[in-house]
Amino acid sequence: MLAMKFKLLGVTVIAIAATAIITSCSDKRSTGWEYAPNMYEHLAYDPDQPNPNFKDGKTAQLPPVHTIPIGWVTFDYPNTHDGYEASGTEVTSPLPQTQANFADGQALFLHFCSPCHGVEGQGDGEVTKHGFPPPPSYSKGQSSRGGDMKDLTDGKIYHTITYGLNAMGSYASQLAPEERWKVVMYIHHLQTL
Numbered sequence: 284m285l286a287m288k289f290k291l292l293g294v295t296v297i298a299i300a301a302t303a304i305i306t307s308c309s310d311k312r313s314t315g316w317e318y319a320p321n322m323y324e325h326l327a328y329d330p331d332q333p334n335p336n337f338k339d340g341k342t343a344q345l346p347p348v349h350t351i352p353i354g355w356v357t358f359d360y361p362n363t364h365d366g367y368e369a370s371g372t373e374v375t376s377p378l379p380q381t382q383a384n385f386a387d388g389q390a391l392f393l394h395f396c397s398p399c400h401g402v403e404g405q406g407d408g409e410v411t412k413h414g415f416p417p418p419p420s421y422s423k424g425q426s427s428r429g430g431d432m433k434d435l436t437d438g439k440i441y442h443t444i445t446y447g448l449n450a451m452g453s454y455a456s457q458l459a460p461e462e463r464w465k466v467v468m469y470i471h472h473l474q475t476l
């Protein structure tokens with residue numbers, strides 16, 4: 284009697300498993316049994332969907348003119364020589380001189396800048412040994428825009444990190460404004476070496 288029961292149970296389990304396998308294979312394009320379908324067919328509009336709630340019928344709306352994203356830091360100095368000079372006299376670092384900011388600046392400098400500028404900012408980074416034009420030393424060199432490198436101000440260095448200069452690319456997409464200011468703090472130290 285007990286053996287019969289087990290046999291019946293076995294047959295039932297096999298039948299269910301076989302049905303599951305067969306039905307899941309019958310339609311190759313079917314996603315099968317959807318768990319929590321509103322994760323796929325959600326109520327919110329996708330950015331590329333038509334949307335009757337807006338005049339132009341689109342979901343992805345442009346931000347209103349003259350607005351900036353939350354947390355955006357404006358830097359209204361263009362990538363021109365005049366912009367560089369103006370930034371050099373008008374812009375100063377908003378960061379306090381703390382040991383933590385200095386240490387962050389050092390770490391960021393070693394990561395992003397030292398391959399060209401060298402660990403001590405002498406313009407002898409690793410890539411200069413493989414044919415890359417060496418940048419001038421921060422403490423002893425001359426800026427190609429005039430003046431000694433050791434006299435570069437907060438605003439001039441920040442402008443350079445933001446836009447780059449000739450063979451040096453912009454670091455605006457790698458370094459957030461606050462990180463740029465930390466690097467500036469560390470470069471002021473290298474200017475004294």
Ligand code: HEC
Pocket residue numbers: 392395396397398399400416417418419425426427428435439440443444448449450451452454466470
């Ligand atoms: C790919 C190599 C390279 C990297 C990486 C690099 N630089 Fe430069 N940098 C240069 C070169 C080359 C110059 C000289 C450009 C010129 O005067 O034509 C330069 C010039 C400068 C100057 C002098 C600007 C002036 O006004 O004369 C500063 C300041 C500077 N870099 C800062 C940085 C900082 C900060 C970083 C890291 C965030 C960095 N650089 C990363 C190659 C590099």
